[in-house]
Amino acid sequence: KAGVTQTPRYLIKTRGQQVTLSCSPISGHRSVSWYQQTPGQGLQFLFEYFSETQRNKGNFPGRFSGRQFSNSRSEMNVSTLELGDSALYLCASSDEQGSDTQYFGPGTRLTVL
Amino acid sequence: QKEVEQNSGPLSVPEGAIASLNCTYSDRGSQSFFWYRQYSGKSPELIMSIYSNGDKEDGRFTAQLNKASQYVSLLIRDSQPSDSATYLCAVDQTGANNLFFGTGTRLTVIP
Numbered sequence: 332k333a334g335v336t337q338t339p340r341y342l343i344k345t346r347g348q349q350v351t352l353s354c355s356p357i358s359g360h361r362s363v364s365w366y367q368q369t370p371g372q373g374l375q376f377l378f379e380y381f382s383e384t385q386r387n388k389g390n391f392p393g394r395f396s397g398r399q400f401s402n403s404r405s406e407m408n409v410s411t412l413e414l415g416d417s418a419l420y421l422c423a424s425s426d427e428q429g430s431d432t433q434y435f436g437p438g439t440r441l442t443v444l
Numbered sequence: 445q446k447e448v449e450q451n452s453g454p455l456s457v458p459e460g461a462i463a464s465l466n467c468t469y470s471d472r473g474s475q476s477f478f479w480y481r482q483y484s485g486k487s488p489e490l491i492m493s494i495y496s497n498g499d500k501e502d503g504r505f506t507a508q509l510n511k512a513s514q515y516v517s518l519l520i521r522d523s524q525p526s527d528s529a530t531y532l533c534a535v536d537q538t539g540a541n542n543l544f545f546g547t548g549t550r551l552t553v554i555p
Contacts, residue, residue, distance in 0.1 A: 364541050374488070374532065374545035387542045421487055425541055432478070433541060435487040 333358065335424050335436030343442045349410040352439045356403050356424030363405040364433060365397060368419040377420075380405055409441075417443045447471065448535050450546035458554050463520040465549050467533030470514070476536040477509055479518045481529045482548065488532055492518065523553045 336355045344350050356363050364387075365377040376389040380399035397407040403424075409416055419440050423433035448469045457463045465479075476495055480488035492507040494500045494516070500507045506519040516535075520527055530548040537544055 362541050364543070366543075366545075373547045374534075374543075376542050376544070379541045381541075389542070419487075423541075423543075431476075431541065432490060432493050433543065434490065435480075438487045 335422060335434055337420075337422055337436040337439050339439060340437065341440045341442075343444065344412050345444050346412055346414060348412050349408060350412060350441060351406055351408045352420055352422075352441075354405045354407075354422035354424075354436060356405070356422075357426075357434060360424035360426045360434075361403050362425045362427065362431070362433075363399060363403065364423045364425075365405070365407050366421045366423065367391070368421060368438070369417075374421070377407065412443045414443050417441060447537070447544040448533055448546040450531075450533050450549050452547055453550040454552055455549055456552045456554055457523050459523060459525060461523050461553075463523045463527065463551055463553070465518040465520075465531050465533075465551070467516045467518075467535075467546055468514055469516070469533075469535045469537075469544070471535070471537040471544075472511075472514060474511075474514075474535045474537045477507070477516045478534040478536075478543070479505075479507060479516075480532040480534060481527075482532055483529045491531075520551075523551075525553045525555050527551060528553050 364379040379387040399405045425431040479491045494507040508517045533546040534543040
């Protein structure tokens with residue numbers, strides 16, 4: 332099976348802009364989780380979607396949002412970008428909701444100038 | 445108190461030695477435990493998952509879980525230079541694919 336794919340791989344934006352990142356899970360996986368990784372904070376959970384419903388949300392401001400489509404593909408959106416949003420954004424998929432192994436995509440490196 | 449704690453290292457071991465990586469977690473109700481390896485500039489790659497107390501072995505890797513002590517460890521036997529990476533301990537506290545990660549331990553295996 333093909334792994335988790337994320338697009339784009341690299342992105343440069345300026346403060347105040349918005350950005351949309353895309354994630355395609357492993358075929359058959361219905362759960363998609365998003366994480367932010369920064370040198371200072373490490374890996375932090377953003378939110379998780381299962382069957383088009385957001386089941387869990389981490390401690391991030393409302394500028395961070397996401398959605399999942401019927402084919403399990405997911406997008407996350409960050410509005411009004413801030414310099415501190417510069418990070419590696421990772422999505423992970425698993426084939427069950429709850430305590431199942433998550434497999435990570437290659438990530439999207441976002442740089443906010 | 446951090447949810448998941450790891451020694452940041454760096455941890456250096458000679459080639460062929462055993463590398464021991466440790467992790468403690470705060471939520472006693474945690475259900476699932478994972479070790480990921482992350483090479484510089486790459487995404488985390490799953491090494492082991494463990495759900496029950498005791499040891500779980502997979503090749504050169506052994507994960508150990510002690511829920512009473514809220515402690516998870518990873519042993520790497522016969523360490524190779526290719527094992528040099530950051531090792532991330534992850535805990536699923538809610539049972540809903542919400543992983544809490546430690547800050548990672550950087551391991552260097554010296555040839």
